[in-house]
Amino acid sequence: MDVQTLVELTDNLLFTKTGKHLDSLQRVILQSTLEGKKYPEIAENSHSKYNHVKRVGSELWQLLEDVLKEEDIKQSNARSILENFYFSHISNTANDWVNVNNNHINICRENKQSPSPKNKSSPTPTDQNQNNTNPENHDLSEAPDLYSLCDRHTELTTLKQWINENHTRIITILGLAGIGKSVLALQLIEQIKDKFDYIIWRNIDNYPTLESLQTSIINFLSPPDSSSQKTADFSPAKTTNNQLINYLRKYRCLLIFDNLQEIFASGELAGTYLPDHENYGKLFKQIATSSHQSCLLLLSQEEPKIELGNHYCHTLKIYGFLEACKMLLQERNLTDEDRWLELINLYGGNPLWLNIIADAVEDLCDGNVAQFLSCSTLYLGDLEPILERIFQRLSELEKQVIFWIANQETAVDISITPADFPHSHSDLWKGIQSLKRRCLVEKLRETEGLFEGECHSPLHIWKETQSLKRRCLVEKVMETEGSFFTIQPVIKSFGKMLLASEQ
Ligand SMILES: Nc1ncnc2c1ncn2[C@@H]1O[C@H](COP(=O)(O)OP(=O)(O)OP(=O)(O)O)[C@@H](O)[C@H]1O
Ligand SMILES: [Mg+2]
Secondary structure: OOHHHHHHHHHHHHHHHHOOOOOHHHHHHHHHHHOOOOHHHHHHHOOOOHHHHHHHHHHHHHHHHHHHOOOOOOOOOHHHHHHHHHHHHOOOOOOOEEEEOOEEEEOOEOOEOOOOHHHOOOOOOOOOOOOOOOHHHEEOOOOOOOOOOOOOHHHHHHHHHHHHHOOOOEEEEEOOOOOOHHHHHHHHHHHHHHHOOEEEEEEHHHOOOHHHHHHHHHHHHOOOOOHHHOOOOOOOHHHHHHHHHHHHHHOOEEEEEEOHHHHEOOOOOOOOEOHHHHHHHHHHHHHHHOOOOOEEEEEEOOOOOOOOOOOOEEEEEOOOOHHHHHHHHHOOOOOOHHHHHHHHHHOOOOHHHHHHHHHHHHHHHOOOHHHHHOOOOOOOHHHHHHHHHHHHOOOHHHHHHHHHHHOOOOOEEOOOOOOOOOOOHHHHHHHHHHHHOOOOOEEEEEEOOEEEEOOOOOHHHHOOOHHHHHHHOOOOOOOOOOOEEEOOHHHHHHHHHHHHHHO
16 A cells, blocks of 8 residues: 555544544654665654654654554554554545544545545536535645644634634635644634635745646646636636636635745835735635635735725734744753743744754753753844844834834833834824834733733733843833733844844
């Protein structure tokens, strides 16, 4: 039995028995193991820590032991045990349907694919209740190869509700670099893939024009050999827009546009299209306002402005993720667990940033977190190039706002005219609004005498950490009414550094 079939059978079996699919790391470990690879190689190929891969691997074998009612499954015998199991349980190999333990599992085997819309010469609209998990109809080849330690349950529930119940047409997942947008989208796909006829992930970075992006999508939906829907390579934008919308009507498609910030201009306010990408705005408007059964998921560090964005469009801002950060720190050789929360807070609960900083703690302080935190300034190290890229995208006005906030003792109340801001009050508002569209400033609101950030802001974490008073300045906010904004310690620190270098 070939490896891919074994993986798919196992995934379906686990889903049938536990209600959960393999997550991406489990899938990599299973597939690589079946291909004869050992943990060190798997860890290297998946850019993961050896200990983590080994732990997830052991848990996977344990899970399979429970599900298959087998004993002592390990890397060396996993393939033979799985093959024996499936051969003895497959009742009718001539069918496309594989019967495992009396559960009919829809498996698309290598030479026995169930008919898919893509293979039909004249496609028909899909029955939405049909359980379509045919990987033939998924193109995730441009998705990053990521694994996740923890699900963002609240965010996933919101996204599923918007998609399944509200039939939202455009969803933007907005957040800072490294906060986990792509991981979240991959988790979402895993949970809703059976609701869509097609799932297509496109990385905006790979497409110089909207037309080339649309052509690639249309060619996937209707390969060039199906003559009725054949597309010329670069059709005029309007025609291609209409063609794409027709497909979104005909099939229930989930399109993911990753790294959407690339269509916006640097040095301008957030969401300003590059001159040759203004046609994206027209496409978004059309997708938001036309009737169809599909969903466009935008992953971006910068919020797009969608004209006539009605109740069919939603934006989900994602913030620091405490659980994931805790778990990834556990994978490292770090001491002083009682100080980890402080470390997580200082770096905004951003999993990517924490990973980078954990390297520094290991390199500079032998993993001693207390020693690392004793540094009198916030250490940025390898975060600097990431922050530089973020700052390069800002308009002059936004930089001025960041510099100004960075020099304030407390969160700033923008409802009163600031004495020391070098531009007008309305300019301050304009800058703040734009920075909010990049998740670079956070609005505070008063709750039970304490200030919290909006929903999942790391501020709810900050609240827990008394020792942060010194650097986060959140608790000092006055108890008067107002509209208070603040920036994360990392942004503040980098802003100050940049300002000093410019003076
Ligand atoms: N839920 C999670 N569990 C564990 N690790 C996570 C999670 N989310 C993110 N990470 C870690 O953070 C890294 C960055 O995540 P991801 O690539 O999804 O960020 P992003 O927001 O898409 O960033 P960018 O804007 O640069 O594309 C991942 O490689 C992973 O190591
Ligand atoms: Mg990403």
